[in-house]
Amino acid sequence: MTATPTRAAIASVCAALLLGGLKAYAAWTTGSVAMLASLSDSVLDLIASLVTLAGVRIAAQPADANHRFGHGKAEALAALFQVVLISASATFIAVRAIERLTSGEVAADPEAGIIVSVIAIGVTLLLTAYQARAIAASGSIAIRTDRLHYQSDLLLNAGVIAALVLESVLRLRGADPVFGIGIALWLLWGAWHAAIDAIGQLMDREWPQEKRRAFIACAAAIPGFESLHDLRTRSSGSQDFAQFHIHVPATMSVAEAHDVVEALEARLEAEFPGTEILIHVDPEGQVDRPGEPLREANELRGA
Structure with missing residues (x-):
């Protein structure tokens, strides 16, 4: 089956729904800030993926009397919306992590969080591989930005596993919120680069x-x-x-x-x-x- 931007966006929505449900359970069970950060990111993934789906469908429409150059910039607008969501998610994660550092709370039941994170890594690897095929075939900036977000999820889920093991198993206090802050900074870094690409298209930047x-x-x-x-x-x-x-x-x-x-x-x-x-x-x-x-x-x- 050909990997088109529309199919990649639908796959992204399905993955976000699955991972959001699993992480909601794990966040409720463990109370982990890193898992809460991962859940927050997955919820925003779902919203961003829905916007991406709308963006690529609009962009795929042929040129008409009012849009003689087509509708391609809908993808850049969808990418910018994702950037706003990613930035908001990162800010929320950082604030919650700082609160955990000052309160001294410790995550509970790490097994559930670790299992969910391993499943999330597997699903995300499959999704990003499919998105890579769609990008190679179409060059879609909206799918590229969406893939960047899901690639950051791989690091995020690995961070959740590390945080739960260090804090709950090895008793290294503060590991969970510290990893949460690191994840927030990583998300902001990815959002910055995604914004540069999207704004470049909207401003008609020259090719490389x-x-x-x-x-x-x-x-x-x-x-x-x-x-x-x-x-x-x-x-x-x-x-x-x-x-x-x-x-x-x-x-x-x-x-x-x-x-x-x-x-x-x-x-x-x-x-x-x-x-x-x-x-x-x-x-x-x-x-x-x-x-x-x-x-x-x-x-x-x-x-």
Whole structure:
């Protein structure tokens, strides 16, 4: 079965429901702050996964009269919503852990918490593997952010096990809330990086330099134009956009220039599937943006 963003989001919702129920039982039984942190994270996972599901379904809708560039940025909005939830969860965990440190409470019945955490790790590994397939196929930023959250759950659940063993079995007082604080800091770190990616899409940030140069190298392999300049790129959900100008000989006919553009588009779309490409033709010697020519195409050709 093909791993699509929608299927990955549905799998995420199901996993969050299962883990939330198990962790609620374990948190009630043990009274562990680390387990409470894990439960809180799973509840927010469920909310975030529902938002992700809505985001990827909206983003998958084709362009219409009011959204000519599609609905891809719904994924970035869903990712930002997840960032807010992750940050709120981390703050709650840190506050509760500090309260436990000052009160000196100790977690009880560690066995239940350890068993639930082991099950959670197994379910999360299966989910993140499926999400990785969906990301590889679509590049979905919403699923990528959701996967980042669930990857942090692996560390979180391992932390819960360590905290319960250290505090309840080895009698190392304070281990549980200390691990809770560490988990909170890890969640905030992940939220920060997820926010950077989502905001980058909303602000139409350029592609990474490696991807831009690969795009230019692909274009440079096509003969018929003199140079390429004014390349602009952006991403919207799993949809990429690129536009640029090419210089062709001033004596070239419109039909010949059209053939060059068609060849360029066919090659680039084959190498960068899912990319919407817009090419503007300039006669040799025409300068649209003095001081801003893009010379990489000529450099790659060895000119």
